[in-house]
Amino acid sequence: MQQYWRPGERAPQLPYDKEIGGSEEPPSVVWNTNKNLSLDEQRRRLPVFRHRLSILWALEKHRVVILVGQTGCGKSTQVPQYLCEAGWTSHGRRIGVTVPRRIAAMTIASRVAQEMGVKLGREVGYSIRFDDQTTAGVTRIQYMTDGLLLREMISDPLLSAYSLLIVDDAHDRTIQTDLLLGLLKKVMKKRQHLRLIISSATLDAQALKAFFTDSAADAEDTPEKPSKWSSRWDQPTGSADSRKRKRGSDRGIGGGGGGGGCVVLSVEGRTHPVEVEYLSEPCKDYVEAAVKTVIDIHEHERDGDVLVFLTGQEEIEAAVDAIREAARHLKNRTPQSLHVHPLYAALPADRQLAAFAPPPRSVRKVVVSTNLCEASVTIDGIVFVVDPCYVKAKAADANSGVSYLVVAPTSQASATQRAGRAGRTQPGKCYRLLREADFSRLLPRQTVPEIMRTDLTSALLYLKCLGIDNLVSFEFVSPPSLAAYTRALESLYALGALDDKGKLVVPLGVRMAELPLTPEVNRMLLLSTEEGYGCAEEALIMAAMTSVKSPWIATRKKDYLELCKLSLGVAEGDLLTYFNMYQQYFFHTSEESDDTGWAGRHMVHGPTILRARDIRNQLEKHLRRYKLPISSGGQDTPRIARLVAASLFINAAQNQGNGKYVLCRSPLSSPVMSIHPSSVLVSAQPPWVVFQEAVFSGDTPYMQGVTAIDPRWLSAVAPHYFHMNLQRDGR
Numbered sequence: 001m002q003q004y005w006r007p008g009e010r011a012p013q014l015p016y017d018k019e020i021g022g023s024e025e026p027p028s029v030v031w032n033t034n035k036n037l038s039l040d041e042q043r044r045r046l047p048v049f050r051h052r053l054s055i056l057w058a059l060e061k062h063r064v065v066i067l068v069g070q071t072g073c074g075k076s077t078q079v080p081q082y083l084c085e086a087g088w089t090s091h092g093r094r095i096g097v098t099v100p101r102r103i104a105a106m107t108i109a110s111r112v113a114q115e116m117g118v119k120l121g122r123e124v125g126y127s128i129r130f131d132d133q134t135t136a137g138v139t140r141i142q143y144m145t146d147g148l149l150l151r152e153m154i155s156d157p158l159l160s161a162y163s164l165l166i167v168d169d170a171h172d173r174t175i176q177t178d179l180l181l182g183l184l185k186k187v188m189k190k191r192q193h194l195r196l197i198i199s200s201a202t203l204d205a206q207a208l209k210a211f212f213t214d215s216a217a218d219a220e221d222t223p224e225k226p227s228k229w230s231s232r233w234d235q236p237t238g239s240a241d242s243r244k245r246k247r248g249s250d251r252g253i254g255g256g257g258g259g260g261g262c263v264v265l266s267v268e269g270r271t272h273p274v275e276v277e278y279l280s281e282p283c284k285d286y287v288e289a290a291v292k293t294v295i296d297i298h299e300h301e302r303d304g305d306v307l308v309f310l311t312g313q314e315e316i317e318a319a320v321d322a323i324r325e326a327a328r329h330l331k332n333r334t335p336q337s338l339h340v341h342p343l344y345a346a347l348p349a350d351r352q353l354a355a356f357a358p359p360p361r362s363v364r365k366v367v368v369s370t371n372l373c374e375a376s377v378t379i380d381g382i383v384f385v386v387d388p389c390y391v392k393a394k395a396a397d398a399n400s401g402v403s404y405l406v407v408a409p410t411s412q413a414s415a416t417q418r419a420g421r422a423g424r425t426q427p428g429k430c431y432r433l434l435r436e437a438d439f440s441r442l443l444p445r446q447t448v449p450e451i452m453r454t455d456l457t458s459a460l461l462y463l464k465c466l467g468i469d470n471l472v473s474f475e476f477v478s479p480p481s482l483a484a485y486t487r488a489l490e491s492l493y494a495l496g497a498l499d500d501k502g503k504l505v506v507p508l509g510v511r512m513a514e515l516p517l518t519p520e521v522n523r524m525l526l527l528s529t530e531e532g533y534g535c536a537e538e539a540l541i542m543a544a545m546t547s548v549k550s551p552w553i554a555t556r557k558k559d560y561l562e563l564c565k566l567s568l569g570v571a572e573g574d575l576l577t578y579f580n581m582y583q584q585y586f587f588h589t590s591e592e593s594d595d596t597g598w599a600g601r602h603m604v605h606g607p608t609i610l611r612a613r614d615i616r617n618q619l620e621k622h623l624r625r626y627k628l629p630i631s632s633g634g635q636d637t638p639r640i641a642r643l644v645a646a647s648l649f650i651n652a653a654q655n656q657g658n659g660k661y662v663l664c665r666s667p668l669s670s671p672v673m674s675i676h677p678s679s680v681l682v683s684a685q686p687p688w689v690v691f692q693e694a695v696f697s698g699d700t701p702y703m704q705g706v707t708a709i710d711p712r713w714l715s716a717v718a719p720h721y722f723h724m725n726l727q728r729d730g731r
């Protein structure tokens with residue numbers, strides 16, 4: 001039998017080589033959706049199973065493997081297991097798998113743990129922000145968001161805990177994915193034995209291959225772990241002579257450890273066929289068309305659950321209501337035969353996971369979702385996908401710094417991913433709500449990488465922290481514009497993370513990168529510990545509350561919800577409203593979540609507040625590690641409000657997801673920028689520009705509270721120049 005090489009060890013026997021179709025007992029599992037087949041048999045039937053030896057072989061020969069295979073063929077769940085079985089996790093190193101979304105990390109890790117017959121969090125685990133389900137020394141396969149791996153690189157730049165990394169669903173090209181790819185290229189030049197798999201069903205494989213092949217330096221023998229903060233990636237290591245000798249020797253990622261260069265591997269075959277249907281005439285209102293399609297499916301199609309893709313919370317809630325209403329008038333089915341679940345980022349985790357649970361017998365489940373579950377995830381039982389081919393995408397004008405959300409046609413690659421959510425556990429059908437000709441004519445083939453259309457502030461701060469000083473020469477798969485670099489550097493300067501020479505301010509800048517929230521919220525936290533503010537207790541709560549989902553119970557009793565919001569809302573704005581909610585919750589309820597008592601009456605979602613408390617405690621540990629004073633502002637509300645005012649632009653970032661408006665900062669250099677006609681100027685006293693109608697969230701109306709913050713406070717605390725602008729959701 002063939003032996004497969006992996007760093008430092010000979011591979012043990014691969015279990016599948018000895019007994020294809022054989023007799024091994026399936027691992028004990030908690031949950032097996034396909035009652036006819038054991039999980040082991042289900043695994044063998046996946047298309048990727050036939051290619052496992054080629055994958056192992058490719059990793060022996062090449063340092064970077066780009067794996068392209070149909071949606072559902074087994075890339076995310078199976079490949080890490082093959083590698084684990086082949087010994088890639090001996091020597092205590094892990095296989096790390098990054099995915100763009102938290103829900104994917106959680107659900108795929110659970111599935112793999114079941115398939116391997118182990119407890120989630122032990123041999124197989126996941127890490128997402130504020131939730132680490134791994135065990136040191138035990139976990140061998142770790143799923144995580146790409147953002148989390150980036151954070152890990154701050155303390156371990158060479159990622160020495162991993163023998164192999166898989167960047168899964170790389171087609172998504174989030175800003176984190178692109179940053180990671182650029183950094184991994186650097187890491188691989190330093191760590192000869194590290195291997196990288198980049199996988200997706202809809203990847204521009206050739207562009208990535210060119211990126212990983214066209215490298216000017218080859219692998220260097222450097223210590224595995226440089227000392228913290230001292231690693232200067234930009235400076236070549238070794239003497240000038242040795243650098244000269246190396247130049248021109250190898251143009252690819254070097255061939256250390258038995259492999260060289262980069263290869264593209266295609267996995268043929270798909271789990272089940274997915275038939276795609278298009279409209280014969282364009283539709284006027286895609287939400288209405290989606291609702292009608294769901295009802296048609298329910299009345300005329302075979303059994304099977306439905307997944308509908310819409311662009312945001314408002315559309316989803318409207319569609320959920322419309323489907324429920326339409327179900328009441330069905331001719332040949334009862335209203336109870338249809339269960340409808342919304343799924344979007346602002347929903348609390350328990351409600352998100354409810355969409356994954358199997359429905360009762362004879363009931364058809366309909367999940368109406370954003371692109372949250374467009375890639376990676378498997379919702380068992382989904383047979384039909386309804387896709388209007390639209391998405392709400394983040395964008396920023398690099399010159400003005402105006403950020404906005406815009407509803408735009410999705411890419412063909414995204415539409416393929418969406419269709420791929422059917423056909424995973426049985427044959428499926430996808431209804432695209434546009435004409436076939438329009439699909440190929442109007443939709444771009446690939447999604448424009450996020451890095452080319454959004455703000456780079458966090459990304460550049462990370463790079464600075466990793467010691468990458470020459471940011472413009474950092475290699476991105478798709479380099480952003482110079483204007484975007486300038487804007488982000490100005491923001492970092494405004495936040496105090498960089499000095500006027502563009503150097504990282506230590507420790508402030510480092511801490512802003514290390515703390516697990518956005519640079520703006522991190523700045524607020526750090527500012528709160530300074531003299532003159534002294535309200536870290538309050539800031540910890542406000543920061544924690546910004547990082548959980550909406551703390552209000554999602555309900556259709558909109559009027560009642562509005563009343564509750566008014567009763568808990570405070571004039572100083574959202575952050576203080578959230579602070580108030582948190583305080584009141586613990587004043588009125590006992591430790592445990594209490595949705596029936598005070599919290600239920602006030603439409604406050606108890607589990608979300610408890611989650612915020614956990615996050616608050618984690619943030620406090622960070623501040624204590626920095627030995628920063630944690631004191632309370634007590635009854636001094638203006639002092640706390642001053643802090644909020646100084647950090648007002650936080651709200652911009654926090655409310656892009658669910659509101660109709662976006663609040664923006666101006667570039668430091670240009671005092672005037674385009675102002676939406678609906679904006680009402682209250683004060684233009686330099687260095688502040690304040691607008692009255694800072695309504696930017698459909699969720700919490702007193703975010704209008706910007707007006708309630710006395711502009712005089714603003715001028716008192718203004719560390720830097722910013723201004724706000726309202727823009728209507730890109731429409």
Ligand SMILES: Nc1ncnc2c1ncn2[C@@H]1O[C@H](COP(=O)(O)OP(=O)(O)OP(=O)(O)O)[C@@H](O)[C@H]1O
Nearest residue numbers: 071072073074075076077078111201376378380424
């Ligand atoms: N939670 C689950 N419940 C039931 N079956 C599952 C589940 N997760 C995975 N599977 C099965 O495993 C198969 C492979 O899933 P996997 O996520 O590894 O595919 P993939 O190739 O990574 O897909 P994608 O490109 O869409 O991310 C699915 O098609 C499905 O049959």
